[in-house]
Amino acid sequence: MNDTTKVVRTTYRDALREALREAMRRDGRVFLMGEDVGRYGGSYAVSKGLLEEFGEERIRDTPLSESAFVGAGIGAALNGMLPIVEVMTCNFSLLALDQIVNNAATIRHMSGGQFSIPLVIRMATGAGRQLAAQHSHSFEGWYAHIPGIRIVTPATLEDARGMLWTALMDPDPVIMFENALLYNLEGELAAGAGAVDIDRAAVRRAGADLTLVTYGGSLGKTSRAADLLAEQGVSAEVVDLRTLRPLDMPTVLGSLAKTHRMVIVDEGWKSGSLAAEIMARAMEEAFFELDAPVARVCSAEVPIPYPKHLEDAAIPQVATIVDAALRTVSRHV
Amino acid sequence: MNDTTKVVRTTYRDALREALREAMRRDGRVFLMGEDVGRYGGSYAVSKGLLEEFGEERIRDTPLSESAFVGAGIGAALNGMLPIVEVMTCNFSLLALDQIVNNAATIRHMSGGQFSIPLVIRMATGAGRQLAAQHSHSFEGWYAHIPGIRIVTPATLEDARGMLWTALMDPDPVIMFENALLYNLEGELAAGAGAVDIDRAAVRRAGADLTLVTYGGSLGKTSRAADLLAEQGVSAEVVDLRTLRPLDMPTVLGSLAKTHRMVIVDEGWKSGSLAAEIMARAMEEAFFELDAPVARVCSAEVPIPYPKHLEDAAIPQVATIVDAALRTVSRHV
Amino acid sequence: MLDRALALKLLGDMLRVRRFEEKCAELYSAGKIRGFLHLYIGEEAVAAGAMRALEPDDAILATYREHGHALMRGIPAGAVMAEMYGKVEGCSRGRGGSMHIFDARARFYGGSAIVGGGLPLAIGFALADKLMGRPRVTACFFGEGAVAEGEFHESLNLASLWKVPALFLCENNLYAMGTALQRSEANTDLCEKARSYKVAARSVDGMDVLAALDATEQAVAEVRAGGGPQFIEFRTYRFRAHSMFDPELYRSKAEVEQWKKRCPIATFVERLQSEGMLDDARLAAMETEVGDEIAAAVAFAEAGSWEPVEQLTRDVYTARAS
Amino acid sequence: MLDRALALKLLGDMLRVRRFEEKCAELYSAGKIRGFLHLYIGEEAVAAGAMRALEPDDAILATYREHGHALMRGIPAGAVMAEMYGKVEGCSRGRGGSMHIFDARARFYGGSAIVGGGLPLAIGFALADKLMGRPRVTACFFGEGAVAEGEFHESLNLASLWKVPALFLCENNLYAMGTALQRSEANTDLCEKARSYKVAARSVDGMDVLAALDATEQAVAEVRAGGGPQFIEFRTYRFRAHSMFDPELYRSKAEVEQWKKRCPIATFVERLQSEGMLDDARLAAMETEVGDEIAAAVAFAEAGSWEPVEQLTRDVYTARAS
Numbered sequence A, B: 001m002n003d004t005t006k007v008v009r010t011t012y013r014d015a016l017r018e019a020l021r022e023a024m025r026r027d028g029r030v031f032l033m034g035e036d037v038g039r040y041g042g043s044y045a046v047s048k049g050l051l052e053e054f055g056e057e058r059i060r061d062t063p064l065s066e067s068a069f070v071g072a073g074i075g076a077a078l079n080g081m082l083p084i085v086e087v088m089t090c091n092f093s094l095l096a097l098d099q100i101v102n103n104a105a106t107i108r109h110m111s112g113g114q115f116s117i118p119l120v121i122r123m124a125t126g127a128g129r130q131l132a133a134q135h136s137h138s139f140e141g142w143y144a145h146i147p148g149i150r151i152v153t154p155a156t157l158e159d160a161r162g163m164l165w166t167a168l169m170d171p172d173p174v175i176m177f178e179n180a181l182l183y184n185l186e187g188e189l190a191a192g193a194g195a196v197d198i199d200r201a202a203v204r205r206a207g208a209d210l211t212l213v214t215y216g217g218s219l220g221k222t223s224r225a226a227d228l229l230a231e232q233g234v235s236a237e238v239v240d241l242r243t244l245r246p247l248d249m250p251t252v253l254g255s256l257a258k259t260h261r262m263v264i265v266d267e268g269w270k271s272g273s274l275a276a277e278i279m280a281r282a283m284e285e286a287f288f289e290l291d292a293p294v295a296r297v298c299s300a301e302v303p304i305p306y307p308k309h310l311e312d313a314a315i316p317q318v319a320t321i322v323d324a325a326l327r328t329v330s331r332h333v
Numbered sequence C, D: 001m002l003d004r005a006l007a008l009k010l011l012g013d014m015l016r017v018r019r020f021e022e023k024c025a026e027l028y029s030a031g032k033i034r035g036f037l038h039l040y041i042g043e044e045a046v047a048a049g050a051m052r053a054l055e056p057d058d059a060i061l062a063t064y065r066e067h068g069h070a071l072m073r074g075i076p077a078g079a080v081m082a083e084m085y086g087k088v089e090g091c092s093r094g095r096g097g098s099m100h101i102f103d104a105r106a107r108f109y110g111g112s113a114i115v116g117g118g119l120p121l122a123i124g125f126a127l128a129d130k131l132m133g134r135p136r137v138t139a140c141f142f143g144e145g146a147v148a149e150g151e152f153h154e155s156l157n158l159a160s161l162w163k164v165p166a167l168f169l170c171e172n173n174l175y176a177m178g179t180a181l182q183r184s185e186a187n188t189d190l191c192e193k194a195r196s197y198k199v200a201a202r203s204v205d206g207m208d209v210l211a212a213l214d215a216t217e218q219a220v221a222e223v224r225a226g227g228g229p230q231f232i233e234f235r236t237y238r239f240r241a242h243s244m245f246d247p248e249l250y251r252s253k254a255e256v257e258q259w260k261k262r263c264p265i266a267t268f269v270e271r272l273q274s275e276g277m278l279d280d281a282r283l284a285a286m287e288t289e290v291g292d293e294i295a296a297a298v299a300f301a302e303a304g305s306w307e308p309v310e311q312l313t314r315d316v317y318t319a320r321a322s
């Protein structure tokens, strides 16, 4: 019985680790593999201690061979396992993209529905730590272009704790993007917290004047922006997409039907961003609901630079979100 | 002196070959490399005969090593050459994506502007030949998300003949997507045809009632749709984007300012398509110009299946373009 | 001593594939089969020999040149032919076509058209079996062209490092499309390459079905005994063009003719005849049987149905219960 | 016979790098340097020796652990330090930081933070020189962890197949982050791996600067003579954590201490002292000189300026003339 009243203080990192531990205990088909998940303890310390608990067969350090070990995850899933593959960061996942697009996302349909690939791929994403151009990508929105995979982006402790098991139980491949700035996020979590659905977006804050749509690492900034907007008398509803593919448009459009104005906050590069897709959907499905054009706050179209002030300028910030929101509420059709 | 009056009959394939030949003759720094570009004559016969003319140093067959030979193209460009790298089809380019995103697109900015990468990567793209899920991708719109590279999509004989040299003279990496269905396209070309600009979209047909925006392999279908629409009394303007990154929005918006209605035809999968980006731009930059929501005709969200009827159903067709256009002109704000 | 029943089986396997593919070529010209079609003609001894050494529980991964493998693995010819036609009755529901043969019952996992793309999967298949303590082998076929891909390297290293029960079956037909081996590999000794990962390797005449069988049996035994992965190079040759679009500019007719003299079927027939195991009547009977099977397969495919367009997006994701 | 002037230069090189990086660690704690910082401490002999064997016209490609290489290649310490600070005066305009040192004049092409990502570039560099008939060498540094990547395989094969003037310099410090070599390579003999591509290979003590120099000189001579690519494995060790965030759970203190006894600087100092080439005064003078250079570099970086935010998107593309 889950005790839903008791709460514990925890972090996003610890919640992820608890989810991994639970999955490993619950089902012998689960194993974790990736670079430095074992002896090193995970490059973000997510899997720290799991090697000692589960042994090196199930907490499996891999060589630097992204294509092969991601592909091996797909093969193992096809052959009855529930693999969790950690790609250290999404920046390196391009090396495995052929396996993801041409095998993981494709085999089910291409084989006429004969095979399931219950694989979860976890990767860190996002900028903000001055890691420069090759270590600061936000590829989750880009991945969301690919049919055949699900993309989830836990932004809260509940989701860090709860999305993994649901994703593993899903017969299709799920990629979980963990914004690296969230690992130290601290807060309270129900002691009995467990699996959560991965089908629905969540309204994180109710509001009347405009809808702020976001996900993952930008949820915190967006929520702070909503606080500041409230101080200025603007009531913003905050929608956390949670899953970027398939998109839960009913929730987004439901909010839009209420507020008639929308700003999307997305750390991806602007052109071809997930934000663009949501704007397109709003155009297609809710054009006559709009009291102002939908706006977006994305990353500048630039390989993320190293210096703090330039990195800050390159990615969405509370102030730019507030600005975009104020401009949006001040426009009229 | 170019004789612009005399015309010759040619094909898209031959125009590409002529462009390659001209580049090779014009500049000793130019060389072509890729799988089977030499002895086999190119998987689409584009480079047929060039090995005999230029020898195996400059028409260089590579092993099946997409990451290494694309990366080698980047390195050669950094070291003073003007390489043309052929990736047989864009389906295989995922294997080289790390090199493209993390090196080609990034080094200039990341090094503070010290280095240029005058590289051209050519790849075939598109569905329509019953090649099924792993050989039918249209990744050009997806690639257009990446800052630091230019994406060009020749759709006409002029552009097949003219884009290569301009792209090679560009100090930045350019990826040229050749829709494989176009290779056999036949028509007339000015005998003296040569380099063309790669900065501007082109209005291929003037019209008053709506704007059809497209590029590459869909230009033909879109033009045929415009013919059918004309028969029904709808005057469609056809804009060929030509370059997908950076987008020439002034041309698109200029047309929209005239017609106030727009449909985008794009063979990419719908979610996260280039079409979505253009819809987003229309939302941001021309919302109050719109007399109806912008619509799009994209590929179904499915790995492209083998049977003809399913493949046809999966990708844009003349009839679906006409439908979308008629719906768009019939809507009112 | 050669076992006659086995020999006739092997011959039958090769004949089935040869005639099936000849029919495919014909159907391609007739427009019944479309897309890319890569024939295995000339290489039949490899899959015929290798496949006999594997058990039903083992897993098979193959390339786009896999009709032969599929047939010899026991996928009904009708289901394979219907797949080539793109009919729902095809083993991949018609969705895959010639390059993407899949069959769960036969544990036949593609039909992969990205060169080298099956190798990482094979590691995962074998790892799963190892983790679960299942005494199975994963057999992965690929061409010598795939050896240059990074996936070959990463996969052989992983397989060896983790000692997984994987069998690497390299079909060295000397060309990757138009690229000869010596133009794609600095070191053309593929076994030496495999050994550089500490993977045991052997090279065998891929035009000799008995040699192919024997080598695979030995390797499978090693793998099943827990010795880790094994690599086999089958030296073979494709008699036909790479696909239906290949003008074959890269090799001489004389070279092809030379190899055709070593046709795995003709030479095996000769041998069996000279050893008194096969007479003309028997051979004719076999041909008739194969011909009947193929005719039935074509009829099955012809009679098959097209998937309704409404089902286009089915199976992109598993349907949600709710 | 050891040449004293050369020996003191090599010692000076190593000292510069050591002290520079110790200062970096300090500045990291002080928050002046951010992001990832990978120190080369313990491995200085490798780059010191290798770099001396190369000419100004040669091209260098390195990894994220490349401050030492940059300094020894002659990029001014101030420009490197300013880069670590992220200042415009940095050699990459501050855009790259610690992991992305670039310098056109020094022909130093990064500073690549994707493991193995520099190897394909190196093939292209060397190919360009070969095609243009320029007698240059391209030297590419990488860690032993990169050997498992597909890029290593594809690149070594291409280099060998095309006989390009590339020099592969593998810094084997036994660990890739927390993964020991024997957990990443089925075959830990890296030279044997290189030779499987028909690339000539040698292994050398990377804690001995003279050995490193000597091996590189020999290899460079071979490459320059047109013999195609060469591979050198430098057996070395990093004394510090992988980066500033690494709790070093994967190796024992005792192992680290054992290796520290072989410190390339301390042992070389001892040797020079015992051979009478170096006395305490001279060493102290060298330390002072290095200290001054680093202090000046820090002052230069401190005095540097931040790139205006308006320039954020500059140099994504080359500005169009029109």
Ligand SMILES: Cc1ncc(C[n+]2csc(CCOP(=O)(O)OP(=O)(O)O)c2C)c(N)n1
Pocket: B035, B064, B066, B088, B092, B095, C065, C113, C114, C115, C116, C142, C143, C144, C145, C146, C147, C171, C173, C175, C176, C177, C242
């Ligand atoms: C990654 C990738 N690159 C290129 C191709 C195009 N292509 C298809 S088959 C082939 C040749 C493969 O040769 P090999 O592996 O020797 O197999 P064979 O066709 O000889 O059986 C090539 C280059 C591909 N399918 N995948």
Ligand SMILES: Cc1ncc(C[n+]2csc(CCOP(=O)(O)OP(=O)(O)O)c2C)c(N)n1
Pocket: A035, A064, A066, A088, A092, A095, D065, D113, D114, D115, D116, D142, D143, D144, D145, D146, D147, D171, D173, D175, D176, D177, D242
């Ligand atoms: C493709 C890729 N995968 C993973 C990483 C993360 N990573 C950075 S350094 C490193 C270890 C590399 O080890 P090695 O090549 O031996 O170089 P060393 O750090 O020991 O100098 C890893 C795994 C990366 N940067 N790139």
Ligand SMILES: [Mg+2]
Pocket: C143, C144, C145, C171, C172, C173, C174, C175, C176, C177
């Ligand atoms: Mg072959």
Ligand SMILES: [Mg+2]
Pocket: D143, D144, D145, D171, D172, D173, D174, D175, D176, D177
């Ligand atoms: Mg190392």
